[in-house]
Amino acid sequence: MSLICESLGFAYNGRPILADISFRVERGELCAVLGRNGSGKSTLLACLCGLERPRSGRVTINGLDITRADRASVARTVSLVPQEHVDIFPFPVLDVVVMGRTAHLGLSGRPTPEDYEAAMDVLRTLNAAHLATRNFNRISGGERQTALLARALLQTREALLMDEPTNHLDFNNQHTLLARIRELCRQRGTRVVATLHDPNVARLFADHVIMLRDGHIIAQGPPSEVMTEDSVSRLYETPTRRITTAEGMELFLPEMAWEAAVGNGTRGNNAP
Numbered sequence: 485m486s487l488i489c490e491s492l493g494f495a496y497n498g499r500p501i502l503a504d505i506s507f508r509v510e511r512g513e514l515c516a517v518l519g520r521n522g523s524g525k526s527t528l529l530a531c532l533c534g535l536e537r538p539r540s541g542r543v544t545i546n547g548l549d550i551t552r553a554d555r556a557s558v559a560r561t562v563s564l565v566p567q568e569h570v571d572i573f574p575f576p577v578l579d580v581v582v583m584g585r586t587a588h589l590g591l592s593g594r595p596t597p598e599d600y601e602a603a604m605d606v607l608r609t610l611n612a613a614h615l616a617t618r619n620f621n622r623i624s625g626g627e628r629q630t631a632l633l634a635r636a637l638l639q640t641r642e643a644l645l646m647d648e649p650t651n652h653l654d655f656n657n658q659h660t661l662l663a664r665i666r667e668l669c670r671q672r673g674t675r676v677v678a679t680l681h682d683p684n685v686a687r688l689f690a691d692h693v694i695m696l697r698d699g700h701i702i703a704q705g706p707p708s709e710v711m712t713e714d715s716v717s718r719l720y721e722t723p724t725r726r727i728t729t730a731e732g733m734e735l736f737l738p739e740m741a742w743e744a745a746v747g748n749g750t751r752g753n754n755a756p
């Protein structure tokens with residue numbers, strides 16, 4: 485069964501933030517949410533995992549009504565990798581990752597050796613086994629991002645929400661990690677919703693994109709169909725150019741950046 489968001493509406497202190505948001509994500513699909521700063525992307529993720537309560541509509545994941553279910557059932561169904569990582573875990577990374585098992589623990593409330601082995605396995609899958617014994621508060625932003633992703637992957641196979649997963653990652657790691665997540669989630673049948681700032685990353689990795697402007701969906705569907713010069717320009721409220729490479733790959737650039745790089749006949753000319 486899918487992740488289904490139906491006619492969702494949300495307001496902060498009476499100020500509408502999201503209106504009439506409807507979409508679905510099937511098992512193994514990666515859905516990217518694109519939009520300007522403040523368009524409501526993080527709020528949408530918070531509603532999808534029950535951190536915020538929508539004022540209308542509902543969210544179901546694999547049949548579980550997230551807006552009504554108890555916290556433990558929600559935690560066994562959907563995990564979130566947040567955007568900000570504060571220094572709250574003065575523990576080895578392996579202990580942070582194993583916290584992902586909390587909602588699954590028996591009466592003793594203590595993780596078993598199998599839980600630790602599973603945590604180690606996820607770290608290995610993300611090429612991060614070397615972080616296991618490092619103090620979470622003393623690793624880099626990108627390494628924390630990877631540790632929190634491992635924790636989220638350990639928490640559940642049903643649905644994974646990621647808020648700007650590439651924020652702290654270098655050029656190579658952004659692409660390597662997203663490719664790995666996509667492959668892993670396809671294998672495990674995990675539904676993924678990720679907010680992304682770079683439309684080109686969404687174009688490369690997403691199965692479905694949601695274009696969110698001022699809390700409304702202006703377009704959604706497969707990136708090859710819905711990401712056009714016109715829709716991307718409207719989304720970011722800036723003229724955007726689509727470039728098709730010789731291999732047929734499509735890239736988007738703000739017109740301003742295009743002009744600065746190749747406009748006015750200065751292409752390839754280093755003269756001032």
Ligand SMILES: Nc1ncnc2c1ncn2[C@@H]1O[C@H](COP(=O)(O)OP(=O)(O)OP(=O)(O)O)[C@@H](O)[C@H]1O
Nearest residue numbers: 496497501519520521522523524525526527528679
């Ligand atoms: N706790 C809060 N109380 C009141 N308003 C909030 C709160 N959190 C966010 N907002 C407001 O809700 C709107 C949507 O914020 P949100 O964080 O969802 O946007 P976003 O698209 O994720 O932005 P960004 O790309 O900058 O991370 C913004 O106007 C923001 O100021």
